[in-house]
Amino acid sequence: MLNEFKSKSNLIWLGALALLLVLSLVDLTFLSSCSGIEQGAAKQEAVQQDAEGQGEKVTSTAESGSTDEDAEETGKQSKSAAADGIDYLVLVNKTHELDPDWENTVKLVETTNKRGSTVTVESTALTAFEELQKALDAEGVVIDLNSCYRSRAKQQELVDQFTQEYGSDYVEKYVAKAGHSEHETGLALDVIPIVNGVEMLTNDEMLAQKDLWKVVHATMPKYGFILRYLPNQESITGYEYEPWHLRYVGTPDAQKISDSGLTLEEYLGEA
Numbered sequence: 001m002l003n004e005f006k007s008k009s010n011l012i013w014l015g016a017l018a019l020l021l022v023l024s025l026v027d028l029t030f031l032s033s034c035s036g037i038e039q040g041a042a043k044q045e046a047v048q049q050d051a052e053g054q055g056e057k058v059t060s061t062a063e064s065g066s067t068d069e070d071a072e073e074t075g076k077q078s079k080s081a082a083a084d085g086i087d088y089l090v091l092v093n094k095t096h097e098l099d100p101d102w103e104n105t106v107k108l109v110e111t112t113n114k115r116g117s118t119v120t121v122e123s124t125a126l127t128a129f130e131e132l133q134k135a136l137d138a139e140g141v142v143i144d145l146n147s148c149y150r151s152r153a154k155q156q157e158l159v160d161q162f163t164q165e166y167g168s169d170y171v172e173k174y175v176a177k178a179g180h181s182e183h184e185t186g187l188a189l190d191v192i193p194i195v196n197g198v199e200m201l202t203n204d205e206m207l208a209q210k211d212l213w214k215v216v217h218a219t220m221p222k223y224g225f226i227l228r229y230l231p232n233q234e235s236i237t238g239y240e241y242e243p244w245h246l247r248y249v250g251t252p253d254a255q256k257i258s259d260s261g262l263t264l265e266e267y268l269g270e271a
């Protein structure tokens with residue numbers, strides 16, 4: 001009787017462990033799909049759920065009307081408008097490192113997404129996102145938070161892990177160095193669409209939701225968000241089109257940037 005009980009409880013433990021392992025791998029592949037680690041890295045993951053190939057590219061609907069001089073000027077004006085001690089227009093990319101002191105200044109808050117996971121976001125960005133989410137709900141468009149803030153230490157862990165698995169040349173090419181992932185700001189929000197109650201988890205599934213993204217991208221500037229990785233701008237941003245990666249910059253900059261059709265780099269005169 002006791003043995004039977006033991007073997008049953010062992011089975012339950014094994015099941016729980018297997019589930020945990022699968023969940024952590026799914027989480028990791030999703031993390032790697034965006035900004036921190038690009039597509040190539042994720043493609044080689046053993047459990048490949050979330051980060052399949054890019055699919056076809058979507059043509060930008062934004063028009064690029066501003067000149068470089070305009071961008072520089074608006075950028076300069078906006079830089080002085082930082083509130084709450086952080087610069088919401090902070091530029092983080094492969095060549096611009098986030099100030100290591102950022103994590104001591106930024107106000108991070110935790111929230112629970114629709115599937116019950118804890119997600120960490122910069123506080124003003126989270127309030128804005130919740131308002132955006134409500135506005136989208138009213139239009140029948142449902143999105144959920146997925147990967148948001150990750151610390152510099154967490155990014156370094158990913159770098160180390162991928163260096164061990166794939167070597168430093170590979171990491172150099174595909175993985176953002178610690179201090180160079182926009183997710184470290186707390187202002188970058190990866191979202192997933194939920195269509196008829198079903199989460200769109202893979203990149204292909206997400207990229208296929210063109211009509212949904214049109215509504216999301218058109219609505220979000222009013223709430224302070226821009227599309228950070230525009231189509232066909234990887235030579236400037238360093239990343240291919242990612243419709244799910246929203247970046248909080250605040251208002252009115254988000255509307256200005258979105259209307260201009262410029263990348264954040266160009267808007268800030270840092271392209």
Ligand SMILES: [Zn+2]
Pocket residue numbers: 034035183188189190244245
């Ligand atoms: Zn992202």
